[in-house]
Amino acid sequence: MKILESTVERILPVNGEVMEKTQERLDSLTKPVGSLGVMEYIAKKIAGITNEVKPGLPEKASILMAGDHGVVQEGVSAYPQEVTPQMVMNFINGGAAMSVLTKHVGSELIIVDIGVASDLPEMPFLHKKKVAYGTSNMCKGPAMTREQAVEAIEVGIEVAEDCIKKGKGLISIGEMGIGNTTPSTAIISLYAGKPVEEVVGRGTGVDDGRLKIKIEAINRAIELNQPEVKDPIDVLSKVGGLEIAGMAGIILGASANRVPVVIDGFISGAAAVIATAINPEIKNYLLASHLSEEPGHKAMLDYLDISPMLYMNMRLGEGTGAALATTIIDASLKILNEMSTFAEAGVSEAIEE
Amino acid sequence: MKILESTVERILPVNGEVMEKTQERLDSLTKPVGSLGVMEYIAKKIAGITNEVKPGLPEKASILMAGDHGVVQEGVSAYPQEVTPQMVMNFINGGAAMSVLTKHVGSELIIVDIGVASDLPEMPFLHKKKVAYGTSNMCKGPAMTREQAVEAIEVGIEVAEDCIKKGKGLISIGEMGIGNTTPSTAIISLYAGKPVEEVVGRGTGVDDGRLKIKIEAINRAIELNQPEVKDPIDVLSKVGGLEIAGMAGIILGASANRVPVVIDGFISGAAAVIATAINPEIKNYLLASHLSEEPGHKAMLDYLDISPMLYMNMRLGEGTGAALATTIIDASLKILNEMSTFAEAGVSEAIEE
Numbered sequence: 001m002k003i004l005e006s007t008v009e010r011i012l013p014v015n016g017e018v019m020e021k022t023q024e025r026l027d028s029l030t031k032p033v034g035s036l037g038v039m040e041y042i043a044k045k046i047a048g049i050t051n052e053v054k055p056g057l058p059e060k061a062s063i064l065m066a067g068d069h070g071v072v073q074e075g076v077s078a079y080p081q082e083v084t085p086q087m088v089m090n091f092i093n094g095g096a097a098m099s100v101l102t103k104h105v106g107s108e109l110i111i112v113d114i115g116v117a118s119d120l121p122e123m124p125f126l127h128k129k130k131v132a133y134g135t136s137n138m139c140k141g142p143a144m145t146r147e148q149a150v151e152a153i154e155v156g157i158e159v160a161e162d163c164i165k166k167g168k169g170l171i172s173i174g175e176m177g178i179g180n181t182t183p184s185t186a187i188i189s190l191y192a193g194k195p196v197e198e199v200v201g202r203g204t205g206v207d208d209g210r211l212k213i214k215i216e217a218i219n220r221a222i223e224l225n226q227p228e229v230k231d232p233i234d235v236l237s238k239v240g241g242l243e244i245a246g247m248a249g250i251i252l253g254a255s256a257n258r259v260p261v262v263i264d265g266f267i268s269g270a271a272a273v274i275a276t277a278i279n280p281e282i283k284n285y286l287l288a289s290h291l292s293e294e295p296g297h298k299a300m301l302d303y304l305d306i307s308p309m310l311y312m313n314m315r316l317g318e319g320t321g322a323a324l325a326t327t328i329i330d331a332s333l334k335i336l337n338e339m340s341t342f343a344e345a346g347v348s349e350a351i352e353e
Numbered sequence: 354m355k356i357l358e359s360t361v362e363r364i365l366p367v368n369g370e371v372m373e374k375t376q377e378r379l380d381s382l383t384k385p386v387g388s389l390g391v392m393e394y395i396a397k398k399i400a401g402i403t404n405e406v407k408p409g410l411p412e413k414a415s416i417l418m419a420g421d422h423g424v425v426q427e428g429v430s431a432y433p434q435e436v437t438p439q440m441v442m443n444f445i446n447g448g449a450a451m452s453v454l455t456k457h458v459g460s461e462l463i464i465v466d467i468g469v470a471s472d473l474p475e476m477p478f479l480h481k482k483k484v485a486y487g488t489s490n491m492c493k494g495p496a497m498t499r500e501q502a503v504e505a506i507e508v509g510i511e512v513a514e515d516c517i518k519k520g521k522g523l524i525s526i527g528e529m530g531i532g533n534t535t536p537s538t539a540i541i542s543l544y545a546g547k548p549v550e551e552v553v554g555r556g557t558g559v560d561d562g563r564l565k566i567k568i569e570a571i572n573r574a575i576e577l578n579q580p581e582v583k584d585p586i587d588v589l590s591k592v593g594g595l596e597i598a599g600m601a602g603i604i605l606g607a608s609a610n611r612v613p614v615v616i617d618g619f620i621s622g623a624a625a626v627i628a629t630a631i632n633p634e635i636k637n638y639l640l641a642s643h644l645s646e647e648p649g650h651k652a653m654l655d656y657l658d659i660s661p662m663l664y665m666n667m668r669l670g671e672g673t674g675a676a677l678a679t680t681i682i683d684a685s686l687k688i689l690n691e692m693s694t695f696a697e698a699g700v701s702e703a704i705e706e
Contacts, residue, residue: 030443031450032431032557036673037646037666078385078703086700090383095693097384104684204385205703293390310681311664313390320389327680328663331457340448347439350431350558 003154004249010256014048014284022047022336025054029339030347038309042287042332049260049285050169054337057330058169058259060107062323063159063250064091064098067115067243068134069179070143074217077179078206081134085118087176091318092123098174098318105327107172110163114155115177115242129155131242135183138221142238143183149237149245156249157256164257171254172262172289172326173271174319175243178204184270185296186218186239190229191273192299196222199296201266201315232277240274247271252278255285262329264322265292265315269300276304287329290314290321356507357602363609367401367637375400378407381694385703391662395640395685402613402638403522407690410683411522411612413460415676416512416603417444417451420468420596421487422532423496427570430532431559434487438471440529444671445476451527451671458680460525463516467508468530468595482508484595488536491574495591496536502590502598509602510609517610524607525615525642525679526624527672528596531557537623538649539571539592543582544626545652549575552649554619554668585630593627600624605631608638615682617675618645618668622653629657640682643667643674 022044027033034040046055066088072081090096091111094103102109112127113120117134120126131152135143144152160171181203189196196218202211218239225238236245248271254261255275263272263286276282283305290310291297301308309328314321342349375397380386387393399408419441425434443449444464447456455462465480466473470487473479484505488496497505513524534556542549549571555564571592578591589598601624607614608628616625616639629635636658643663644650654661662681667674695702 029450030440030448031669035557035667035669036450037668039665039667080701080704083701086698087383090693090698090700093693093698094691095383095698097382097389097688097692100687100691101684104680104687204388307664309663309665311660312392312662312681314388314392315390316384316388324681324684327457328665328677331454331677334453334457335450338447338453339450340443340446345439345443345446345448347443348433348436351433 003157004150007157007252007256008279011279011281013281015051018051018053019044019048021053026336028341030342030345036335039332039335042329043336046260049258055333057333059167060170060326061110061163061168062102062107062172062174062319063110063112064174064176064319065112065114065243065246066176067241068117068177069183069241070135070137071139071182071217072179073137074139074213075210076182076214076217078204078210079178081117081178084176084178085116085120088116088120092125096318097316097320098323101320101323105323107323107326112159112246114152114246127159131155135241138225138239139217142225143240144237146233146237149233152242152245153249156246157253160250160253161257164259170260170326170329171250172319172322173247173250173268174264174322175247175267175317177241177243180241180267181294182214182218183239183241183244184267186222187235187270187273188296188300190227190235191277191303194299199299201294201296232274236274244271248275251275251282255282260285260287262287262289262322262325264289264319265317266294266297267317269297272304273300289325356510357503360510360605360609361632364632364634366634368404371404371406372397372401374406379689382692383695383698383700389688392685392688395682396689399613399686402611408686410686412520413523413679414463414516414521415455415460415525415527415672416463416465417527417529417672418465418467418596418599419529420594421470421530422536422594423488423490424492424535424570425532426490427492427566428563429535429567429570431557431563432531434470434531437529437531438469438473441469441473445478449671450669450673451676454673454676458676460676460679465512465599467505467599480512484508488594491578491592492570495578496593497590499586499590502586505595505598506602509599510606513603513606514610517612523613523679523682524603525672525675526600526603526621527617527675528600528620528670530594530596533594533620534647535567535571536592536594536597537620539575540588540623540626541649541653543580543588544630544656547652552652554647554649585627589627597624601628604628604635608635613638613640615640615642615675615678617642617672618670619647619650620670622650625657626653642678
């Protein structure tokens with residue numbers, strides 16, 4: 001428990017003074033004030049996080065946490081559980097969407113086995129940090145013990161800090177885990193205070209029959225386990241997942257080190273909700289990427305008070321939307337650093353109204 | 354007139370058969386069917402345009418058309434007209450947002466003086482194709498003659514074809530021209546059949562007083578010139594602009610050569626509306642980039658029946674949103690080309706429902 005507690009204590013407010021100075025520079029650049037919208041917001045937010053008025057281009061890492069879910073026994077997913085380790089191999093072999101997109105944006109892909117239900121071989125780029133062989137079926141009891149939830153968060157903190165020590169300054173997160181929209185739906189239902197029916201979606205693409213099973217399973221798990229919203233670790237252990245806990249740990253670890261984190265879709269959003277429930281200052285360290293097709297994602301982003309930049313009807317997960325967004329974040333920092341001011345370029349400013 | 358007519362005749366339907374084969378490949382890749390949303394749509398659309406099931410990564414050009422507007426005499430803009438040539442110098446010197454973003458995405462920036470109201474020096478990267486020293490004040494008569502409108506369109510066709518001959522396979526468009534949201538508003542008001550008040554915006558950021566002047570000026574210009582919606586060249590010449598005509602020409606020229614065009618915000622949207630009114634098949638050659646802060650942009654995209662991928666509250670123009678989108682288009686083509694299929698990766702497919 002010590003690592004988690006000390007990490008949370010190290011999360012400080014972002015620097016408002018630096019952000020004001022960054023805004024002044026943005027307003028002096030050769031464009032109408034505010035006309036680059038979210039690009040300006042991103043540059044300013046990163047300035048506040050990093051304590052630098054003109055933060056340079058960060059080295060990027062995309063961390064992908066893989067874990068399995070006991071609740072798949074209930075028949076909540078369209079894919080068999082064996083797909084989780086198969087996809088881990090695919091990430092490493094370069095054939096997955098996430099492999100292609102991280103290469104495209106120049107982000108190092110780091111894959112963590114935090115809870116895959118089978119043994120994976122030793123492989124380069126694979127960090128073996130298994131906390132358990134998947135969670136237990138949350139319809140029959142808590143998904144994991146409180147100790148396991150804390151351990152998984154601490155794995156995330158450790159992976160993030162290791163990454164940062166190696167020079168990464170921007171972390172995007174993602175996941176792989178057959179069945180993981182089910183615990184994510186339970187989490188947002190609890191924190192948004194909305195019925196499961198309102199925030200549930202089709203995940204990888206279940207039909208009406210499975211969707212009904214999924215809704216019933218989530219409601220049963222909440223009813224049975226009675227997770228306590230005021231205690232995010234309790235929620236995480238009872239109706240969460242190992243990769244969700246791991247991603248919450250990455251967010252906490254990065255924030256404690258003043259490194260911005262880009263979240264992806266519905267599952268990483270659930271991790272961000274848990275991290276923010278642990279420490280509300282976390283919101284200021286998060287950047288949204290895309291709006292997922294999962295209906296509950298909007299409720300998550302509202303809870304986190306952050307707006308997505310990409311509307312692309314994506315629902316793949318892995319961290320694909322977050323990886324794609326990092327190139328827009330790079331572009332935003334280049335705008336701040338490389339554009340000329342009105343004075344430098346000899347361009348006339350707006351007519352005094 | 355001959356170039357314009359023959360170009361329009363060369364615009365053929367996109368290849369539906371190729372698109373189906375591309376969809377088959379997309380469905381065989383290691384992801385749930387359809388889960389990459391708009392990325393899949395983009396890859397498929399480009400396949401249909403280029404007649405290739407797996408189109409390779411295109412070389413990119415961003416063409417920026419600069420022109421001035423006589424209607425600024427009415428006081429419709431927050432910036433003085435001298436900003437148009439000043440910004441052209443800024444593009445060439447690398448200090449503008451568009452300079453930074455085209456460099457970021459690896460797109461060649463091509464700047465065309467199609468109607469700047471002053472003389473610009475000889476400079477590398479500047480294509481001097483001036484049709485007139487700005488348009489006339491559309492509140493006092495047509496913005497230009499029909500011959501000038503056609504000439505400006507043909508400049509666009511020529512620049513696009515030149516670009517394509519040099520190997521470019523993806524063209525994004527943008528513009529610079531103080532006052533150019535005013536003619537663009539007139540155009541969308543006419544084609545969407547909506548009152549000016551509903552589709553007008555603040556452009557570079559005018560106050561309430563100037564906004565009122567702008568609305569009155571647009572209504573007066575429409576009233577006075579009586580543009581004929583069924584004749585897009587008539588609309589363009591009476592209430593359009595030289596850079597709008599030039600961009601419409603780029604769209605026509607690229608489509609005739611089966612090269613996709615990425616549109617930017619409100620002004621390039623107006624050009625796309627004109628091009629589509631000339632030949633409705635054009636819609637299938639266009640890719641939207643972002644949703645602009647200008648209220649009328651949504652009406653344009655609805656008219657064009659294309660959806661933006663970026664929601665970033667941008668309203669700068671220049672082609673900034675379009676340039677940014679080209680890296681997402683590259684990513685979409687890489688998904689199609691580089692991902693493994695379920696069979697190749699040994700990943701199990703969805704459980705038969």
